[in-house]
Amino acid sequence: MTRKASPKRKPARTSKGSLSEGLLVRLRSSFEMNEIDRARFNAITHSDLNQIALSHKLNGKDDGHFSHKVTTKGITNQKTAGLCWLHASLNLLRPRVINNLGLENFEFSTAYLQFWDLLEKGNRYLEGVIELRNADPLDRMWKILNQWMIAGDGGWWGYAKALIEKYGLVPSSVMPETRNNKDTRVMSKVLAELLRSKAAEILRANDKGSEETDLRKIKEAAMEDVYRFLSLNLGVPPTEFEWRHQKERKEKKTAKAKVGVKQDRLTAWKKYTPQSFFKETVGLELSDYFCLYHTPDRPFDKHYVFDEQYCTVGTDEMNFVNLEIEPIKKICLKAILADEPIPFGVDMGIDQSTKHGLMEHKLFDYEALFGIKMELSKSERKRLCAPRAGHMMAIIGADLKKGVTKKWLIENSWGDDKGKKGLWTLYDSWFDEHVDHVIVHKRHIPAKTLKIFREKAERLPIWYWD
Numbered sequence: 293m294t295r296k297a298s299p300k301r302k303p304a305r306t307s308k309g310s311l312s313e314g315l316l317v318r319l320r321s322s323f324e325m326n327e328i329d330r331a332r333f334n335a336i337t338h339s340d341l342n343q344i345a346l347s348h349k350l351n352g353k354d355d356g357h358f359s360h361k362v363t364t365k366g367i368t369n370q371k372t373a374g375l376c377w378l379h380a381s382l383n384l385l386r387p388r389v390i391n392n393l394g395l396e397n398f399e400f401s402t403a404y405l406q407f408w409d410l411l412e413k414g415n416r417y418l419e420g421v422i423e424l425r426n427a428d429p430l431d432r433m434w435k436i437l438n439q440w441m442i443a444g445d446g447g448w449w450g451y452a453k454a455l456i457e458k459y460g461l462v463p464s465s466v467m468p469e470t471r472n473n474k475d476t477r478v479m480s481k482v483l484a485e486l487l488r489s490k491a492a493e494i495l496r497a498n499d500k501g502s503e504e505t506d507l508r509k510i511k512e513a514a515m516e517d518v519y520r521f522l523s524l525n526l527g528v529p530p531t532e533f534e535w536r537h538q539k540e541r542k543e544k545k546t547a548k549a550k551v552g553v554k555q556d557r558l559t560a561w562k563k564y565t566p567q568s569f570f571k572e573t574v575g576l577e578l579s580d581y582f583c584l585y586h587t588p589d590r591p592f593d594k595h596y597v598f599d600e601q602y603c604t605v606g607t608d609e610m611n612f613v614n615l616e617i618e619p620i621k622k623i624c625l626k627a628i629l630a631d632e633p634i635p636f637g638v639d640m641g642i643d644q645s646t647k648h649g650l651m652e653h654k655l656f657d658y659e660a661l662f663g664i665k666m667e668l669s670k671s672e673r674k675r676l677c678a679p680r681a682g683h684m685m686a687i688i689g690a691d692l693k694k695g696v697t698k699k700w701l702i703e704n705s706w707g708d709d710k711g712k713k714g715l716w717t718l719y720d721s722w723f724d725e726h727v728d729h730v731i732v733h734k735r736h737i738p739a740k741t742l743k744i745f746r747e748k749a750e751r752l753p754i755w756y757w758d
Contacts, residue, residue, distance in 0.1 A: 332661065342645070345656040351648055354717050358701045361689040362633050365390055366397040367714030369707035371474035374445030378402055378409070379705030380635040380684035381452035384581075384731070385461075387633060389573045394539040401467040404566070407526045408459045409451065410443060412604045414487050414518045417442045418511045419605055421491040425498045425507070433600075436754060438491075443484040445476055447603060449635055449684075449731045453578045454607040459529075460566030461574070466533045472525040479525050486521060490514035534561045535569070582737060582745060583612040584623065585729045588671035590614050590752075593741075597749035598756065613744045617724050625697055626736040628690045633703070636730040637681030643722060649711030651702070653721040670725050681728035685716070 325333065335344055364387040368379050382400045389398050420437045427434040472479040493514070494507050539557045564572070590596065597611040627634050644651040659666055674680075689701025700723065702716040734742060 329663075332663070336661070341658075341661075342656055345658050345661045346645065346648075347652075347655055347657050350652045350655050351645070351650060354648075354650060354699075356712065356717070358689040358691040358699070360628055360692065361701060362628060362631050363387060363391060364633065364688055364703065366399070367703065367708040368399060368402075368705045369474075370402070370705045371707070373402075373406075373474055373476045375402055375406060375447075375476075376705055377447040377449065377637075377684045378405055378452055380686050381449055381456075381731075382461075383686040383703055383705070384633050384635050385574045385576065388576065392573060392575070393537055395537060396540045398537075399464040401462045401464045401469075403469050403473040403526045404462045404467040404529050405452070405455050405459070406473055407467075407522050407529050408455050409447065409603060410483065410522055411515070411518060412455070413441075413443060414483070415511075415515060416603060416605055417487055418490060418494065418514060421494050422504065422507050422511065425495060432755070438488075442487055443480050445480065448601075448610055448637075449581070449583060450601070450608075450610040451603040453581070454602070454604040456570060457578055458604060460568070460570040462530060462533060462564075462566050462569060463535055466530060466535060467527055470526055483518070483521060486517065487514075490517070530566065532563060532565045533569075534563050536561045580734050581731050582734055582742070583610070583729055583731055584620050584737070584741075585612040585614045586617045586620055586670075586727065587614055587674055588669075589674035592616055593744060595744050595747045595749040596752050598754060599751050600754045611745070611749050612729060613741055615741065617727070619738075619741070620727075620730060621697060621720075621723060623732055623736050623738075624687060624700075624730055625690055625692075627732050628687065630736065632733060632736075634687040634730050634732055635684055636687055637684050637728040639679050639681060639726045639728065640683035641679055642726065644716070646706070646710050649716045651716055651718040651722040651726070653719065653725050655722075687718075687730075 364383075366386075368383065368386075370376055370379050379402065382402070382405075386398060386400065389395065389400075417437065420441065424431070424434050424437060429435075490511070494510050497507055497510055536559045539559070585596070592614050595611065595613055597609050599609065601610040602608065624634050624636075638651075643653055643655040645655060658664075668678075685705065686703045687700050688703045690697050691699045691701075697720055699720060700718040702718050704711055704714055704716055706714065708714040
């Protein structure tokens with residue numbers, strides 16, 4: 293029997309820029325542990341990196357005092373739901389209700405707006421399927437629609453604005469939180485599966501030659517199932533409700549409350565719709581708030597719009613004016629001095645300590661810990677697609693020294709057991725490096741900047757901010 297010759301093995305592929313044997317020899321010879329490195333190794337392998345990289349000097353300089361604070365009370369808690377954008381937006385409005393009604397504390401129902409947010413996102417998704425039904429599966433917009441535009445928690449001020457304008461607001465007692473309102477992980481997965489099943493139904497009908505009007509009828513029937521699913525998870529949103537409240541106690545509290553005495557601080561029941569409640573207790577025109585960005589990879593003093601970036605079908609896409617960071621800080625200070633909170637977006641994944649409630653540039657000194665250099669400007673981060681704003685909070689204070697802002701007081705939505713009873717100190721250098729955008733009333737924005745908003749916006753692709 294003749295033996296077959298073994299196929300010749302192809303030589304290893306070499307390519308310009310590969311990790312060649314010569315380069316590997318160089319890398320191996322470039323590092324040999326000395327006594328200092330052994331001490332580093334022992335510390336690093338047995339410790340939390342942030343615990344040993346935390347700059348003791350920077351951590352110790354915060355005295356906890358602020359020269360100016362917005363009048364507000366209480367800390368909200370999003371728990372494990374990705375609703376920071378909703379909490380930050382509502383924390384702009386919450387102080388007005390507290391002050392207007394003389395309350396000791398107050399919270400809006402996040403479950404109420406979350407219901408409408410997910411219903412609108414479901415409708416947005418199925419409309420996208422109808423619009424792109426003949427797209428190649430490799431089309432980038434098709435993949436974005438099906439991968440991260442379906443049933444997620446995430447959002448922006450523009451989402452909250454559209455929802456409030458359309459559906460109004462209700463107190464937390466009217467539509468209380470549920471388990472799935474605060475922990476959305478399973479609910480979101482099931483909702484995404486439900487929506488994809490309805491999308492498949494639309495695509496099957498399209499493959500059989502159905503007209504767009506018939507596809508939309510399928511979508512409208514599908515939304516009944518989505519409404520049912522959300523109602524069983526979050527509750528049925530009210531169309532009207534009765535509500536009363538207790539005014540803040542002005543007099544000195546007695547050690548023991550008197551029994552049988554009329555509670556003068558308790559108001560009579562009053563009937564509202566969600567829209568009338570927003571109008572009567574908040575009374576703001578949300579279209580008077582504008583988004584200011586600081587993104588160094590785009591020209592400044594220009595108007596931009598995010599392509600296809602909206603939640604509620606029929607509303608405007610998100611837009612902003614890109615400014616240098618110093619004008620943005622001056623605008624923010626004007627708002628704080630006017631006793632107004634500022635929702636803002638940040639990259640919360642770097643140089644912030646939840647334990648200490650601090651945000652400071654190079655708060656964690658990884659360079660000294662590892663003996664390496666990591667120089668990276670904000671402009672370079674943007675160019676290299678480093679994470680953009682993944683979290684929203686509210687600025688509620690500033691600390692001035694000789695007219696110059698040294699640090700900012702931040703209201704988070706992670707409960708009062710995080711940070712300093714729910715508050716963070718944000719140092720001005722961190723503002724420069726990691727603040728992405730702010731939402732402020734037009735009265736604080738210079739006329740020349742407002743004029744830019746009236747210019748035709750340059751469109752940015754939907755994946756720009758990802």
